[in-house]
Amino acid sequence: MTNTAHRAVFLDRDGVLSESLFFDGKPRAPRKLEDFRIYPEAKGACERLKKAGWHLVVVTNQPDLGTGKVSADVVGQMHARLAAALPIDAVEVCPHTDADHCSCRKPLPGLLVRAAERLGLALPDSVMVGDRWRDIAAGKAAGCRTILVDRKWPERREEPDLVVADIGVAAEAIEAGL
Secondary structure: OOOOOHHHEOOOOOOOOEEEEEEOOOEOOOHEEEEEOHHHHHHHHHHHHHHHOEEEEEEOOOOOOHHHOOOOOHHHHHHHHHHHHHOOEEEEEEEEHHHHOOOOOOOOOOOHHHHHHHHHHOHHOOOEOOOOOOHHHHEEEEEEEEOEOEEEEEEEOOOOEEOOOHHHHHHHHHHOOO
16 A cells, blocks of 8 residues: 555445345335334444545435436435444445446446546555445456455355454554554
């Protein structure tokens, strides 16, 4: 790591900072505010990273927005809860599905690149933390180091730089220089 003022930890939302729900053999984001639960270890992990000089940027695919299965108001309230509980600097959202062929939907790096341009972040000095192969692929495509929070989802795996049990362990690894 070179420039601490311009490095970031990009954090997937569901499965890293908050609980994913599991339906039809796949993890998915909560659609109701009452189902949105922040992991208890997320607060301490984010506070330690922030204190160490990292920018914290949530990068999240939310295709249920685009399909109308969840409202922008509900997603906004979820992100307000995140911002109230955690010292995050920004939230970048992709509301598209794979069929939309957008540049922001992970596994493409658009969310990370957009945040880096807007906030003046150095992608090679940054880390992407996610729980799915799409997160790891997006981090790699953006030139970041990658950490997989292994929730044992039954899906394709992308090889990360490090595999951990939760965001707390990821924060410790980042603080130690990954």
